[in-house]
Amino acid sequence: MAERAQAHNLIGESAVFLEMLEHISLVAPLAKPVLVIGERGTGKELVAARLHYLSRRWDQPFLKLNCAAINENLLETELFGHEAGSFTGAAKRHxxxxxxxxxxxxxxxxxxxxxxxxxxxxxxxxxxxEFERVGGNQSIKANVRLIAATNEDLPALAQQGRFRYDLLDRLAFDVITLPPLRVRPDDILKLAQHFAVAMTKELGRDYFAGFSKAAEQQLLDYSWPGNVRELKNVVERNVYRCAPDRMVSKMDFDPFTSPWRPRLTPPAAMTTGNSPAPSTSDGTALPLDFKQVTEQHEIGLIKRALQQGQFNQKKAAELLGLTYHQLRGYLKKYQLLKDEG
Structure with a gap:
């Protein structure tokens, strides 16, 4: 029952989100394979559960497996099983x-x-x-509706020969592409409130005092590269750190922020001897602080776009190929809002 409830825990009212829900409802009753594509943290597993529980198979098994979490040698047996004695350690049929x-x-x-x-x-x-277990030669029938998910560009992988075209054709009877959170600004505060109230209950507190206007604006300005999963983590962390009867007045997005955070340093061997330090193709000397150089490059691009767009943030976002809310997130991240004019 808990899993069925989770299957309906898809929250939002933005146009792109409601369009996705309608797509799910349309394809769910069919006994056809479905491919779910989306960035990390967008809720692919929740979509798969919704597809199952809105289908005619809702009262039958719903199994899940993450291919990246299992050694390649064991993945085949996890998917198709194995016969006793098929390999060392296979004492019985699986x-x-x-x-x-x-x-x-x-x-x-x-x-x-x-x-x-x-x-x-x-x-x-x-x-x-049908399939055979590893080490077996008997064909086994299986009436299973397959729902597959990835955050990769499967057509591009197929062009590169890294994914079978014929399998892609069979899987892609229909494809549900999940919108990232950055294109769902209308849903951000609604989701944040939901996660905050749930965390308040988990902590045994009487009520959630809410977010300040400044905190809400921070939530709206952030670019959310980790999507809904990241939003959930950020909200829960800030709620538990806040006093029970106090409003969350400021959002802390990065749990790694600390003056004592250990930093990756270049190997000493790269800077010893009389040889000149190696450089990149653009002449940048190595070793370097990758994060610092990247941040400086991004800041330079943002400032150039703002100047070219006459400090109109929507024009600057278009010049950079970003959404307005993505640009606002970068401005906040690099503390450039005070420099807009």
Whole structure:
């Protein structure tokens, strides 16, 4: 029951989000494979759960597997199972996820991490509904609706020969692409309030005192590279650090911020001897502080765009290929708001 409730925990009212929900509702009843694509933290697993629980298979198994979390040698047995004695340590028969999910749905996350051999077997399951366990020769039937997810550009990987075109064709009966949080500004405060209230309950407090206007503006200005997952972490951390009866007045986005944070230093061997320090193709001497040089480069580009756009932030964002809210996040990050004029 908890998982079914989680499947409906997709919160938002922006146009792009509601369009995605409508897409999910349209494809959910079909017994066809679906490909879910989105950046990290956008909620691909929640979308997969919604697809399952809105389908006719809602009362059947819903299994999940993250391909990136399992060693490549073990992934095949986790997916398709193995027979006793098929390899060292295989003392007894092991049923794979496809066999266990028979009649239901199987969510396969980080699909781009699979090997060519696994992709070949996945193709057969989708096309013919059958497979063999590792070390076995008996075909096993499986009536499974596959929902696959990735944050990679699978068509580009297929062009590079790193992903099978025929598997991509079978998986992409329909593709649901999740909008990143930065294009859902109308949902940011709604999600933040939801996560804050939930964290308040978890802490055993009576009520959530709310966010100050300054804190709300910080939430809106930030670019959210980690999307909804990052928003949840940021809100929960700031709520628990705040006194129970106090409003959250300022947001702390980076938990690593500290004057005593250890920094990666270049190896001493690179700077010893009489040889000149190696340099990059643009003449920048190595070793260097990558973060500092990158930040200086980004600040320079932002200032140039602001000047060229006559300090109109929307024009500057267009010049940089960013959304307005992304640019605002960078201005806040680099404390450039005071320099706009």
């Amino acid at each position: 049923l794979g996820r496809f066999e266990l999910a028979d009649g239901g749905s199987f969510f396969l996350d980080e699909l781009a991490n699979t090997s060519a051999r696994v992709q070949e077997k996945l193709l057969r399951v989708i096309e013919y509904g």
